[in-house]
Amino acid sequence: MKKLIQANQLTRYYGTYCAVREVSFSLVRGEILGFLGPNGAGKTTTMQMICGNLAPTAGEIKINGIDILDEPKKAKRSLGYLPELPPVYRDLTVDEYLGYCGRLHGLQGAAQRKAVDVAKGRTGLGDVGQRLIGNLSKGFQQRVGIAQAIVHMPLVIILDEPTVGLDPIQIHEIRELIRDLGQEHGVILSTHILSEVQAVCSHVQIINRGQLVLNTSIEGLEQQMRASSLILGLGATPDVSSLRGIESVLDVEDLGEGRYRVFHHHHENPASELARLAIQSGWPLLELTPERRSMEEIFLEITQTEQTPKEALA
Numbered sequence: 356m357k358k359l360i361q362a363n364q365l366t367r368y369y370g371t372y373c374a375v376r377e378v379s380f381s382l383v384r385g386e387i388l389g390f391l392g393p394n395g396a397g398k399t400t401t402m403q404m405i406c407g408n409l410a411p412t413a414g415e416i417k418i419n420g421i422d423i424l425d426e427p428k429k430a431k432r433s434l435g436y437l438p439e440l441p442p443v444y445r446d447l448t449v450d451e452y453l454g455y456c457g458r459l460h461g462l463q464g465a466a467q468r469k470a471v472d473v474a475k476g477r478t479g480l481g482d483v484g485q486r487l488i489g490n491l492s493k494g495f496q497q498r499v500g501i502a503q504a505i506v507h508m509p510l511v512i513i514l515d516e517p518t519v520g521l522d523p524i525q526i527h528e529i530r531e532l533i534r535d536l537g538q539e540h541g542v543i544l545s546t547h548i549l550s551e552v553q554a555v556c557s558h559v560q561i562i563n564r565g566q567l568v569l570n571t572s573i574e575g576l577e578q579q580m581r582a583s584s585l586i587l588g589l590g591a592t593p594d595v596s597s598l599r600g601i602e603s604v605l606d607v608e609d610l611g612e613g614r615y616r617v618f619h620h621h622h623e624n625p626a627s628e629l630a631r632l633a634i635q636s637g638w639p640l641l642e643l644t645p646e647r648r649s650m651e652e653i654f655l656e657i658t659q660t661e662q663t664p665k666e667a668l669a
Contacts, residue, residue: 441500445489494525588642
């Protein structure tokens with residue numbers, strides 16, 4: 356499958372400070388890539404380089420096979436971008452604004468009007484075309500921002516914090532819209548909302564201190580979320596040494612009230628052996644539950660390192 360974005364060894368210095376170091380990744384049609392990172396990690400710098408707003412110190416970026424440094428205008432034709440603050444003109448109607456955006460992308464006449472109608476249809480704006488943007492709710496203004504990003508039908512859509520400040524119903528609607536866009540385009544979703552990545556994205560990458568520290572599919576992330584422990588609840592006091600004697604068990608922690616945390620090798624689940632031992636030993640088995648790590652725990656584990664004040668540049 357053709358790569359819509361190919362970033363190779365992206366590096367960006369601010370003076371002597373390296374904000375982004377040798378970051379490489381790709382994006383294909385039908386993929387929604389969640390891009391995460393703590394403040395100052397290099398996420399914004401990377402996004403600016405991908406959009407062509409900031410030149411890398413080293414490395415290359417190709418959009419639909421076109422080098423963005425060699426042919427920036429041609430490469431950017433395949434990009435649609437929604438910044439964190441939607442670039443909408445509050446004194447224009449939705450139709451006026453989207454028509455203006457279409458003309459900026461070279462659309463004219465009937466082609467422009469059709470593009471505006473399609474963008475409104477895809478973003479649920481069909482009934483508000485004649486309304487002033489300033490009179491719309493924040494959720495609908497966000498939809499207008501997404502509509503301007505897709506009015507020229509780009510292959511790649513980049514969304515920066517698209518659900519910030521929205522209520523739960525609006526968040527659900529925008530997430531559904533992103534899933535729909537992901538079926539025909541390649542989408543990069545930059546967000547601080549970790550649950551949003553799980554709900555929407557097919558892939559996830561985390562940047563920390565200027566370097567990619569995680570680049571995996573959502574399935575791979577789910578595997579990492581499976582903790583190497585389970586909770587064992589018994590109606591009798593067991594012989595803990597016999598629990599520890601099971602081959603895949605690393606340790607056993609007494610949690611009190613007949614509950615134990617059993618640590619085991621990541622790829623070897625001792626649940627069946629524990630159940631068999633409990634039955635053979637006459638210990639009433641009340642609970643046998645695998646523990647899961649939250650995405651927040653994984654994120655903190657990967658990124659929780661001391662940062663210097665200089666890293667606020669990124």
